Amino acid sequence: MLVSVLNGFSIGFLLFILAVGLxxxxxxxxxxxxxxxxxxxxxxxxxxxxxxxxxxxxLAALGLxxxxxxxxxxxxxxxxxPLRRRSHLDQALLTLGVAFVVxxxxxxxxxxxxxxxxxxxxxxxxxxxLGAVYPTYRLALIGVGSVLAVVVYVVVERTxxxxxxxxxxxxxxxxxxxxxxxxLVKAAVFAVGSLLATTAGVLGGPIYGARPxxxxxxxxxxxxxxxxxxxxxxRGALLGALIIGQVDTLGxxxxxxxxxxxxxxxxxxxxxxxxLRPQGLFGGPVGMSR
Amino acid sequence: MxxxxxxxxVSGYDRSTVLGGVDLxxxxxATLGLLGRNGAGKSTLIMTLMGLVPPTSGSVQLDGVExxxxxxxxxxxxxxxxxxxxxxxxxxxxxxxHLALASRRxxxxxxxxxxxxxxxLGERRGQYAAQLSGGEQQMLAVARALLTNPxxxxxxxxxxxxxxxxxxxxxxxxxxxxxxxxAVLLVEQDLHLAFEVAQxxxxxxxxxxxxxxxxxxxxxxxxxxxxxxxxx
Numbered sequence: 001m002l003v004s005v006l007n008g009f010s011i012g013f014l015l016f017i018l019a020v021g022l023x024x025x026x027x028x029x030x031x032x033x034x035x036x037x038x039x040x041x042x043x044x045x046x047x048x049x050x051x052x053x054x055x056x057x058x059l060a061a062l063g064l065x066x067x068x069x070x071x072x073x074x075x076x077x078x079x080x081x082p083l084r085r086r087s088h089l090d091q092a093l094l095t096l097g098v099a100f101v102v103x104x105x106x107x108x109x110x111x112x113x114x115x116x117x118x119x120x121x122x123x124x125x126x127x128x129x130l131g132a133v134y135p136t137y138r139l140a141l142i143g144v145g146s147v148l149a150v151v152v153y154v155v156v157e158r159t160x161x162x163x164x165x166x167x168x169x170x171x172x173x174x175x176x177x178x179x180x181x182x183x184l185v186k187a188a189v190f191a192v193g194s195l196l197a198t199t200a201g202v203l204g205g206p207i208y209g210a211r212p213x214x215x216x217x218x219x220x221x222x223x224x225x226x227x228x229x230x231x232x233x234x235r236g237a238l239l240g241a242l243i244i245g246q247v248d249t250l251g252x253x254x255x256x257x258x259x260x261x262x263x264x265x266x267x268x269x270x271x272x273x274x275x276l277r278p279q280g281l282f283g284g285p286v287g288m289s290r
Numbered sequence: 291m292x293x294x295x296x297x298x299x300v301s302g303y304d305r306s307t308v309l310g311g312v313d314l315x316x317x318x319x320a321t322l323g324l325l326g327r328n329g330a331g332k333s334t335l336i337m338t339l340m341g342l343v344p345p346t347s348g349s350v351q352l353d354g355v356e357x358x359x360x361x362x363x364x365x366x367x368x369x370x371x372x373x374x375x376x377x378x379x380x381x382x383x384x385x386x387x388h389l390a391l392a393s394r395r396x397x398x399x400x401x402x403x404x405x406x407x408x409x410x411l412g413e414r415r416g417q418y419a420a421q422l423s424g425g426e427q428q429m430l431a432v433a434r435a436l437l438t439n440p441x442x443x444x445x446x447x448x449x450x451x452x453x454x455x456x457x458x459x460x461x462x463x464x465x466x467x468x469x470x471x472x473a474v475l476l477v478e479q480d481l482h483l484a485f486e487v488a489q490x491x492x493x494x495x496x497x498x499x500x501x502x503x504x505x506x507x508x509x510x511x512x513x514x515x516x517x518x519x520x521x522x
Contacts, residue, residue, distance in 0.1 A: 116448040163387040173342050177374075179366035179394055180437055 012245025013145020021193015027232015037219025038099035043201020044210035065198035073194030077187040117205030169232035230280025299348035303425035310497040321474040323488030371440035399438025
């Protein structure tokens with residue numbers, strides 16, 4: 001039970017790092033970025049490429065993933081700009097196409113076989129937590145994830161840059177009427193959100209490995225988190241991610257051996273939230289209207 | 291040439307044309323009250339001047355610089371500010387955050403001087419805009435526009451839903467802006483406010499300005515007011 005709860009937290013914080021960028025870009029600019037899962041996959045394969053190369057390799061993977069994320073976010077922001085006034089379907093088609101291309105390129109380079117990723121030295125063992133044996137890396141992930149979550153939260157909720165981001169989520173026209181170019185805000189949020197997604201891919205490597213289909217799996221989890229938490233809300237993304245982390249791991253423990261039970265519970269909880277609170281836990285009516 | 295010179299401005303939404311050729315001139319330090327029935331195109335004119343509705347054709351010059359068809363942020367940096375219909379303050383931001391974001395250009399108006407003018411906002415600095423009363427939200431929308439240190443302010447029904455005392459306060463702020471040399475275009479249903487602050491009254495009908503006279507003259511001509519606005 002304790003192990004399941006801890007697993008839930010480690011997955012939850014990882015999901016938050018992944019989902020927060022998706023949520024802000026969607027809530028802010030109304031751009032649905034289905035390439036977000038592919039960004040995670042880029043990070044995962046970078047982690048795999050440097051797997052076993054010690055701390056140097058792990059940090060190199062993180063650094064490369066961060067740069068790749070920033071660049072990819074900037075490019076995606078430019079690519080989606082002409083589609084800003086078009087429907088979500090057009091944006092979904094474009095970004096899904098990008099996701100397929102990126103994923104295929106990765107499989108071509110790294111082969112179709114699932115790759116496992118080693119945790120960096122010192123974190124590859126296990127420790128005893130209140131009598132239960134638990135992987136050290138997952139514990140470290142809870143620590144790193146919670147620190148990252150706090151940093152993102154403080155930046156968005158307590159700084160002037162964060163106020164600009166929240167204002168753009170709430171009413172971007174009025175932000176532009178103050179003299180701020182919306183496209184720059186969008187590009188910056190896209191870049192940072194993509195950086196967090198690729199970083200999450202590296203951090204999640206020792207848990208998920210790197211394999212075909214992983215991008216779609218994490219994208220769906222992130223979309224569920226965003227819908228449950230409410231579009232454009234950092235608080236919502238955090239709470240949604242922690243809930244989904246627990247629901248996912250608890251479902252796997254309680255319904256062990258039942259085929260598809262975990263995803264049933266995942267989507268059932270999504271359905272419950274959609275019925276009771278369609279705007280998400282922290283989504284305001286403002287986010288709904290656009 | 292006038293400070294603001296609008297010529298044959300055509301604009302609308304999707305395929306429906308709302309403004310069918312608006313001509314408008316406004317000088318520095320002048321306030322024009324823009325009246326008209328619902329659907330006459332007053333708000334569309336305001337939104338087109340701010341660049342939030344792209345014009346189909348025509349010209350908008352501010353101090354000789356062409357602004358028609360430019361992005362709203364470019365128009366804002368040229369010195370145009372908007373107090374929109376429905377206030378449109380950012381619900382998830384505090385009053386202080388609104389003021390900080392709006393203070394992007396140095397000038398006469400600073401956070402301190404705006405709070406002197408609208409002291410109620412000072413008491414509410416730490417509160418989120420969603421928690422403010424309608425009147426306080428309107429004050430915040432006005433403060434946000436002022437802090438950009440604009441040369442032209444577009445106000446779209448600032449008195450809507452406000453108590454008379456608050457309407458008077460809005461009127462005082464407009465008079466102060468005017469005295470500072472700011473040009474003001476005021477769309478209003480509240481004739482009292484328009485008559486109080488505007489030197490001239492213009493009336494829109496079917497997407498064009500059909501009548502423009504000094505305020506005193508408009509008030510002495512109830513027949514025309516009744517014909518154009520349906521009021522007595």
